[in-house]
Amino acid sequence: MKSEFNIYVTTYQGLEEILLEELVKSKIGSKHEIRKRGVAFAGNIEDVYRANYLVRSALRVLINLVSFELNEANDLYDFGKKVEWDKWFFPQKSIAIDAIVRNEHFKNSVYAAQLLKDAICDRFVENGSERPNVDLKLANVRINLLIAGASCTISMDSSGDSLHKRGYKTVSGVAPLSEVLASGILKLSGWDGKSELYDGMCGSGTLLTEAFLLSKNTPCGKYRQKFCFQQWRNFDGDKWKEIKDESKRIESDNVARISGGDSHPYAIEDAKMNIAAASMDQDIDVFQRDFFNSPAPAASGFLIMNPPYDKRITLADAKQFYSEIGDKLKTDYKGWTAAIFSANIPAIKALGLKPKRRIPLWNGPLEGRLNIYELY
Numbered sequence: 001m002k003s004e005f006n007i008y009v010t011t012y013q014g015l016e017e018i019l020l021e022e023l024v025k026s027k028i029g030s031k032h033e034i035r036k037r038g039v040a041f042a043g044n045i046e047d048v049y050r051a052n053y054l055v056r057s058a059l060r061v062l063i064n065l066v067s068f069e070l071n072e073a074n075d076l077y078d079f080g081k082k083v084e085w086d087k088w089f090f091p092q093k094s095i096a097i098d099a100i101v102r103n104e105h106f107k108n109s110v111y112a113a114q115l116l117k118d119a120i121c122d123r124f125v126e127n128g129s130e131r132p133n134v135d136l137k138l139a140n141v142r143i144n145l146l147i148a149g150a151s152c153t154i155s156m157d158s159s160g161d162s163l164h165k166r167g168y169k170t171v172s173g174v175a176p177l178s179e180v181l182a183s184g185i186l187k188l189s190g191w192d193g194k195s196e197l198y199d200g201m202c203g204s205g206t207l208l209t210e211a212f213l214l215s216k217n218t219p220c221g222k223y224r225q226k227f228c229f230q231q232w233r234n235f236d237g238d239k240w241k242e243i244k245d246e247s248k249r250i251e252s253d254n255v256a257r258i259s260g261g262d263s264h265p266y267a268i269e270d271a272k273m274n275i276a277a278a279s280m281d282q283d284i285d286v287f288q289r290d291f292f293n294s295p296a297p298a299a300s301g302f303l304i305m306n307p308p309y310d311k312r313i314t315l316a317d318a319k320q321f322y323s324e325i326g327d328k329l330k331t332d333y334k335g336w337t338a339a340i341f342s343a344n345i346p347a348i349k350a351l352g353l354k355p356k357r358r359i360p361l362w363n364g365p366l367e368g369r370l371n372i373y374e375l376y
Contacts, residue, residue: 003044006064008155010038011057014361015184019057026054045236048158048229049243053221056183056214058163062144062155070152073105076112076145080119080154088156089141089233091129095120096139098157101147109145116145116154140231160228167224168278171270173204175312181363182210182306183220188359188370189304189339194256196301200291202260205271205284207304212280215256219247223278259297261289292328300335309344309366318347326351329375336375343368 007029011019016034023029028050029043043051051061068079089095097116099109106112120143121131132141142157164180186207191197193215199207213220221227222244229235262268271286296303307325310318322342329338330353342348343366355371362368 004042005044005048006040007043007048007051008035008038008040008062008064009051009055010059010062012059012178012181012184012362012364013037014359015057015180015188018184018187019055021187022055022057023051026050028055045229045234046239046243049240052159052163052227052229053219053243054247055163056210056220057180057187059159059180060144060162061158063158065154065156067151067153069150070103070105070147071150073111073115076115076147076152077119079152080116081123083120083123083154085120085123086127086129087233089132089231091124091132093140093231094133094135094138095141095143096134096136097143097145099145099147101145103147103149106147112145112147116143140228142228156228156232158227158229158232160226163220165224166220167222168209169204169206169274170277171204171273173267173270175308176204177206177306178363179206179210179220181361182206183214184361185306185339185341185370186211186214186304188361189302189372190337191302191304191339194254196257196298197259198297198301198303199260199305200303201305201307202262202271202286203267203306205260205274205286207306208258208260208271208284208286209274209278209280211258211304212255212278212284215252215258216283217250217252219244222247255283258283259285259287261287261291261294261297263288263290292324296332296336301337303329303333303336303338304340305338306341309342309368310347311343311366318344319350322347322350323352326353329353329373333375338373338375339370340373341368341370345369 019039028047029041032041065083097113099113101109101112125131144155144157146153164178166179197211268288275281275284315321343363353373356374357372359370361370
């Protein structure tokens with residue numbers, strides 16, 4: 001097996017610069033190249049471990065096995081069969097293939113995944129090994145297949161479940177914010193990790209828990225039990241332990257004051273459960289509190305909010321709702337910095353405040369804006 005690989009780390013559209021910054025700061029890889037919704041770079045297996053464990057804005061860490069031009073459907077089988085799969089995993093491991101396909105030769109991604117699966121299994125059988133089983137939900141090994149036009153790339157997915165699944169959340173709430181997106185919002189907002197932070201519509205508490213991890217310099221992968229690379233044939237348990245032990249030594253004992261409020265009692269219960277499950281309940285305070293009818297929690301600080309978009313949580317009048325948020329900021333939050341993210345762009349304009357910065361950012365397929373306001 002090679003000692004250096006072409007690695008691709010995926011993220012949300014709008015977080016590419018943050019992802020690059022994290023990779024460089026953590027000294028992960030070289031020859032970095034920003035692409036849409038990701039960063040490509042050259043790196044070794046240790047870089048793969050570190051990217052999964054340390055990089056907050058990463059969704060998946062992929063190792064490119066082969067890229068080729070696809071002229072007909074059978075090319076996928078032929079190139080897939082040439083990969084030395086036995087150097088990556090034992091045939092006793094269950095497999096799953098995650099396929100994204102935009103190509104005229106394939107009516108759907110299921111057929112492409114089936115073809116690659118046949119190539120992998122046939123390779124093992126023809127080399128005298130048993131046939132790997134497929135397990136779409138709980139596979140030991142996940143393989144990523146991307147076909148865009150005539151371009152095809154087959155990769156090993158070192159992460160498994162998306163890295164937004166940190167491992168500390170026990171309940172998700174009604175309209176949960178992705179942990180990766182929450183971390184990115186905090187980074188883009190300019191919060192220094194030290195000043196007081198308050199979320200006036202905290203929901204199940206994702207912005208609060210990610211703020212705690214950022215303030216304490218706790219690795220985002222600390223609470224997660226499983227990564228796919230642990231199932232690989234070349235998994236280095238000693239190196240993995242070394243990375244985790246090294247990360248423990250640089251955690252900070254000084255954490256910013258972090259608190260949140262929400263008008264819905266079920267949201268506060270969800271937030272308390274998530275915060276307690278991560279053993280953050282001594283450092284994060286949450287209260288049942290209506291944002292519009294409560295004073296600011298301090299004379300100054302950093303307000304961060306992800307108000308409802310009028311999508312999964314419906315609003316009677318979205319523009320009026322956001323206008324009332326703007327009025328509240330003008331009257332009660334003078335001396336604060338506010339960062340508001342919303343995927344309802346017409347509504348966020350109704351805040352009636354001139355932002356210091358407007359940052360385009362996508363919540364999955366939803367285009368949004370992260371607006372930063374200095375309130376005087």
